[in-house]
Amino acid sequence: MIREAFRLYRGKARLLRSAAAGDPVSRVLSMPRGVAGYDRYERVRERGELVRGRSGLYMTASHAVCGKLLRSPDFGAVPTTVSKRALRPTDGSAQRLVHPLDDSFASIDPPEHTRLRKIVAPAFTPQAMRAQEEFVTDVVEQELDRVDRQSTVDLIDEFAVRVPSRVICEMLGMPTSDHELFVRWGIEFGAIVDGARTPGEVRRTRQLLTEMAAYFTELCARRSREPGEDLVSRMVRATEAGEMTQPGLVATCEALLIGGFVTTANIIGNGVVGLLAEPEQHARFLADPEGLAATLVEETLRLDAPAQYSVRITRTPTTLAGKDLAAGSPVVALLAAANRDPEVFTDPHRLDLTRPNPHDHLAFAAGIHYCIGASLARLEGRIALRALFTRYPDLRITGRPRYCPSRVIRGPQHLPVSVR
């Protein structure tokens, strides 16, 4: 335990020393959680298309290089966990804890990835999304009815989180009565998703993973006894048919729940913050929320990506952006920076609803791991932002937003607003 703590602190101290010495890669990895990293990303961009940090880790802010990396079969997915101790069970048993990203298809390479993704994919097809449209609209309207018109409200707690959380719970066949628990998991997961780096983070990771696994193991057992038409029941059937492992089942349930609402809530939060910061764009949107809602979603995803970066590792020696990379080289794709690449987007740091190419962002990544929930997130974001500004055109921010304490997840966790 003491040796592990020492190793973690030494790693962190090394990172901070490299950052202080001006290494732009270490500056990104060591930035405080919950602050915007855009200035630091620009320092990476200034150093070239693909930058090697002092630790040997590569990083890219280039849209072209991120796209190439994410689509190349020479690169594979990589687990997010920094400390193995974070996956050691709290009860001392031998089997390691299940991690929603490391043990679901999000971190698995083909052919296994292809097979597992196919089990879940039917729930997210365009046809399946069309069938959700009415339900999402009803949820949005019901949640807007609940918003208190008289006083300041927290838009995230009262609306932005509630909509996607209710929708994904319905898809998974989970009780919305456990909403508060899921919100806490979402926040805690955001804080450790870029890897536990201190003994405190290791402890919190172990607690969270233990709690989530217990919940989903129990839920899956119930669905095995009483199957329904929901997504968890479908995955339980696949597991019983030998197509998925039990840890893979639990991890995928967790990934879909957390992925299903945390990042999507950030489209709403980031969309409101971004639009209200630009009075001209705000007025344009209020004049035509129906016509511009889809564009606002794309511009929000581009300007303030809810998942700021993705990591890949070379499976074989390869070349990227003119550099030779040995097998086993990790590369960070700064999606949020690629989305502000001046080679692709004019005046990239501004929200612009008249931009000709708002869809060209990489907020959902690209290639085989392209976000499976992208259509759902777009649907929810479009309906929620359109209805919010139509119902409450006088919506304004009344206090400082507080951001999710994460380097990867970007979005306000608290956003005080008045709708009067």
Ligand code: HEM
């Ligand atoms: C604004 C909303 C969202 C954003 C920005 C987002 C972002 C991303 C990104 C960047 C990836 C790729 C990660 C990588 O390549 O390393 C991804 C993958 C994934 N996302 Fe999302 N996501 C969102 C919403 C959702 C929703 C609504 C769900 C589920 C209901 C979901 C489930 C997943 C899953 C399961 C993967 C893994 C896909 C694979 O590896 O094949 N996400 N997401």
